[in-house]
Amino acid sequence: MGSGAWLRLLLTLAALWGTGARETLLGTLGEATLLRIPRELRECTEEFGEASWKKITQEPLKKKFLLKISGGNHTEYEPGRMRFHKEDFSLEILNTSRDDRRLYEYSVSKGSEEEVWQIQLEVFEPVADPSIRILHQESSNGSCSLALRCSSERGDEVSYSWDSRDNGTGGICSGNGSVLTLSFPLRSAAFGCVCTARNPVSSRRATFDAARCGSQLRGVPGVRTELLVPLVVLGVIVVIVIVVVVTCRATRSAKCDQDPSQVTPASATIYAQVQRVQKPKGTVPNATPLSCTTIYAAATGPPPAPDGAPRSPAGSPTPRGRPPLSQEPTTVYASVTLPVA
Missing domain, CATH: 2.60.40.10 (Immunoglobulins)
Structure with a gap:
């Protein structure tokens, strides 16, 4: 017992x-x-x-x-x-x-x-703040049909009742029990339904805005709040990946399409060493010691052809299958011997 x-x-x-x-x-x-x-x-x-x-x-x-x-x-x-x-x-x-x-x-x-x-x-046990969930929603011909459920997670001997948030809806939200069904034209959806969860020692309320019915398409369930943030983050990651891929492809294509003829020939520096020829012994008793003179000269590549294509040096054809020579600066060393008077 x-x-x-x-x-x-x-x-x-x-x-x-x-x-x-x-x-x-x-x-x-x-x-x-x-x-x-x-x-x-x-x-x-x-x-x-x-x-x-x-x-x-x-x-x-x-x-x-x-x-x-x-x-x-x-x-x-x-x-x-x-x-x-x-x-x-x-x-x-x-x-x-x-x-x-x-x-x-x-x-x-x-x-x-x-x-x-x-x-x-x-x-x-006192009741907790109730929540309102949409069980069924349908919008057609300018009207909306809803089935709402009110529930509280805690509380002993909880009872539920529905009422209108204001007095201008003609009792459309009136009802007892946790489930409320209602139908109304969308143009008059400016009202709210209030659910009251109570027991002998406490009472709590929650409000549903009827305008939410027009914010979703027919037959499309609402996205749960806990899933909304992961979906937004995933969308941002996809957009960033697409932008990076498109940027890399555009940069690579610009490098490949660059015209070699537009490259300006670089100047070259020529180092020349001049040495005087020494006369036979005995001709000049006090011969001046040999000296070397270094000549610096700037040189550029051959002028471009009339049609704008680079001109290859005479007698030096470019081997088939090999890329043309680079236009990088070139250093030339020349040794010149000059006679001594």
Whole structure:
């Protein structure tokens, strides 16, 4: 038998004994919950000075003390989880958990009698912000048909309802449940549908703009947001690769198409060494020592032919199958011997 069945059995037995659960309190998971007592019980506590807070455990007719009040003093049995407020004799659960979903009891001893106040605590996890997803979309003949689904990732006993963002849509967004179907002309798509996700302790809202229906083509599903960034990055990489390939091909083609005849012949420098001839011995007793003279001369290649093609030197035909000689600068060394007077 589960804890819920035991709790129902306890409530039945308590009703037979005339005490019964008099209040149901809703607590939020992870937040503080305050257990209060009525004004009459506060007055009785001040008058008699004997009271206690207890909780009912899973076993039937078994109670656990949380707090005892006697003669103006109090004793806490779970100080790390509970906080007692002397001004109104209330008990605060600091961090409500699912295990705190129990029946609590406050009792005041009035001599030979005892007055009891019972509180049934129900704990709920609050709902998270809902999201709206398009289940079906169709645009034709100037009208749009939509099927929307609203959902929340967290929350206990969540219910959903739909309404219009403003009052000028004639209740087109009204509905209950997580799914909403609607049809409307595209020219009047300036409205929004609001989904409300709620449970007994919380409420959250999300809005869908009807103008989104005209932003997509018929039969084409919407691109998921998590896939949009990788697609954009891939597109940029493809464009960069295409630009690099086209640029390389254009540069290579320009180098191959260059006309050799447009190359200006480079100038050449000729180094000439002139040496004087020495006369026989005895002719000139004091002959001047031989000296060498270096002549620098600039030379250029042969002039171009009348038709613009480079002219080859006479007697030096270009071998078949070999490229023409380069027009790079050439150094010529010549030795000239001059007679001495």
